[in-house]
Amino acid sequence: MIVGIDLGTTNSLIGCYGESGPRLFANALGEYLTPSAVSVDEDGQVIVGHAARDRLVSHPDSSVTGFKRWMGTARETRLGARSFRPEELSALVLRALLADADAALGEKVTQAVISVPAYFSDAQRQATRTAGELAGIRVERLINEPTAAALAYGLQEKPDGSRFLVFDLGGGTFDVSILEMFEGVVEVHASAGDNFLGGDDFLDALFQACCTDLKLEANALSAGQRGQLRRRLERLKRELGQGEASLQMQLDDRALTWSIDAQRFERLCDPLVQRMRAPLERAMRDAELGPEQLQDIILVGGASRMPLVARLVSRMFGRLPLRHVHPDQAVALGAGVAAGMKARDRRLEEVILTDICPYTLGTEVARRDEHGHVLDGFFAPIIHRNSTVPVSREQSFQPIHDHQEKLSLGVYQGESPLVANNVKLGQLDLKLDKRLAAGENNVLVRFTYDVNGILQVEATMQSTGERHELVLEQNPGVMTPEEVRARLEALTAIKIHPRSKQENLALLARAERLYEEHLAAREQLQQWIMHFRAALETQDEQLIREHRRELDQALRALEPNT
Incomplete structure (x- = not known):
């Protein structure tokens, strides 16, 4: 059995493709949303979901949430007697979801399609695959969240030439993608986003304003007090759609009363709204489309419920967005459709889902200025962002000096003209024939990027035909196979409440x-x-x-x- 999983920053969901289409599995509490929260109790047993989220208030030092934002890094969080990497915390959430699926299906789930933000880097995608491995399943495919949302809205059933813009604002990440259906292929034209912008940031704006108005020292509050106040403010944020909302609560020995209206909330959040505009404009520019060339705009993600989001989209595109699929469930339902496609379900027409390279990939080069001085540290793109994968591109380079003995080929990911501002993925050191002049020592460099996020770098010495290769499956912050095996053994020994x-x-x-x-x-x-x-x-x-x-x-x- 293959399932579809939305592994979210705030909440996660799991489902599959059944007789009547995609369906979701409820957890032990009868709810589809399982909070992406992990806690460790006094006996060292792991708690996942609603109970773990509530323990953020009562046991803040042994509970954590929001770890999706740390995927692809080596950050560790100490809970109880041991520390957990983001992949392990995500794996614990996945295990809880899989237990719900096993209970609903009456059989063991072994494969999954997992959704990821379209703007996730290679390291973050690899970390998500590792989380699946640690949870005991084979990740058949990672599907971009906007693509999954489009499947939930039935893009695969639309006529050729239909173009969708998917606006996905979750608890911790923001993505925008432009997709088109053509001859049985769902093609992604462009993606942009912000991996550190989501509903949590709008809540932060409320939290800071509340603390300022009530003269509370935010840094002086205990973790439990912050959790208690943020929980009440989250409820207040949901009520702001009605125009004004107020908070009344007891914080230890102090009675707090605070109110805010929608207009002030929008002013507080204007910097965040402006951050949302930039990826929208970039995606449209990369896709070379105007607003009138889009058939529909889809809003998904729990944070997209905020009225200011719908107003932003309506102003930019001159129409009301679609929101008839539950915004919290759209990505999971689409992942379920993708799982059905992967399983070649007879009720689904053959549809090919394409993916793109979300970041530009290239190498470091040196350049001469008008005075003949050599300046290094420049970025030379080879595969540009939004290239449909699999993709292969090549470019010829030559040493800067005559009779140069070696050439270092640094591989980078990013959008800055300077490599110092991009992410270094690896390096290939080449030995040159020092007898040759610079123009005779050319190196042909080929980058090949596949659907699994693996980058192959080939360098061919044109003078001799000698070929060198670098396969970049690992990125900084991603666990090695040996580390995965060790962490898997450690996770297996952990007791999880049934x-x-x-x-x-x-x-x-x-x-x-x-x-x-x-x-x-x-x-x-x-x-x-x-x-x-x-x-x-x-x-x-x-x-x-x-x-x-x-x-x-x-x-x-x-x-x-x-």
């Missing part, structure tokens, strides 16, 4: 969070938690269900908007 206990864990974590937040109700909450823990100790399933229902009703009465 799916059957998730309802109880989530309810306890919610109660403990409310205990942290509601000073006036602490004694009552402590009694409820004590009684529920006692019921769990009996291992009597009927008694546990009764106490779970009663505790859930009591918590809902205390926090009615959840």
Whole structure:
């Protein structure tokens, strides 16, 4: 069985292609959205999802979220007795999703299509594949999130020549892609984006404004206090669509009251809105299209619900965007369609999904100025961004000096004219024939980039025909195969709470969070938690269900908007 997975910054989802089309699998709480959060309890067992998100307030030092933004780096997060890389944290979320799929299907899932932001670098894509390997599945394909969203909207069923612009604003990343359907091929014309722009940044703007108005020292707040305040502000942000929203809460011994209207929120977020305009304009420019040449604009991603997003798109393109597929579910549903295509489901017409190289790839060169001085550190593009993959390009280079003995071929990724501002992927050192003049020592360099994000660099000495090769499967910050094996063994030894206990864990974590937040109700909450823990100790399933229902009703009465 092959499934489709949306591995998100804030929430993740899993589904497949079934008899009636793409469908999603609910988690143990009956919900499609599983928070991308991981926590470690006092016994060293791992908790994933809703309970882990609630523990960000009650146990901030042993809980984490937002780690998708760290994919492709070597950053480590300490939870409990050990440290976790971003790939491992993502693998734990994947394991929870796969357990939900196994329970729904009644069989073991072994393969998956996983969505990634279109603007993810090679290192980030490789890290996502590694997360799948650590979770125990084979990643058959990585599909760009905007492409998946377009499949959810049925682009593959549209007439030839249909062009979509997909605007995907999630919790932590922003992507825009322009796609076209032509003769059974869904082709990506251009992609742009910002891997560090999402709903969390709009929440940050609210958080800073609230702290300033209430004269709170943000840096002086504890991790639990920050988590508590951000959670309330997240709810306030959702209410701002009605024009004005207010916050009333108790932060330790201080009663907080704060209000904000939609106009001020838009002013606070104007720098973020301007950051969204640049990728939109760049994608249109790269695709060489005008707004009138687009059939539809699609909004996806939970943060796209903000009215200011729809207004930005409407102003730029002169029309209302499509939003009839649930913005939180569109990418996962599209990943399910892609999984069906990969499995060659008979109900899906043969459609080819193309991908592009999101960044320019090239090498470092030196140049002579008008005075004959040699200046190095310049970037020479070989494969330009938005080239359809697989792609192969070649270019001829020569040494700067006569009788030069060696040539260093640095391989870089980025859009800056200077290599210092780009990402170095590797280097190929070539030995030259020092008897030859510079013009006689030419080197033909070929870059080949495939759908799996693997870059092959070939250098051929034109004087001798001698060929050198560099295959770049690893990037800075990406684990080696040996490291993956070691981390896999370590993850296998970690105890993860079984799916059957998730309802109880989530309810306890919610109660403990409310205990942290509601000073006036602490004694009552402590009694409820004590009684529920006692019921769990009996291992009597009927008694546990009764106490779970009663505790859930009591918590809902205390926090009615959840």
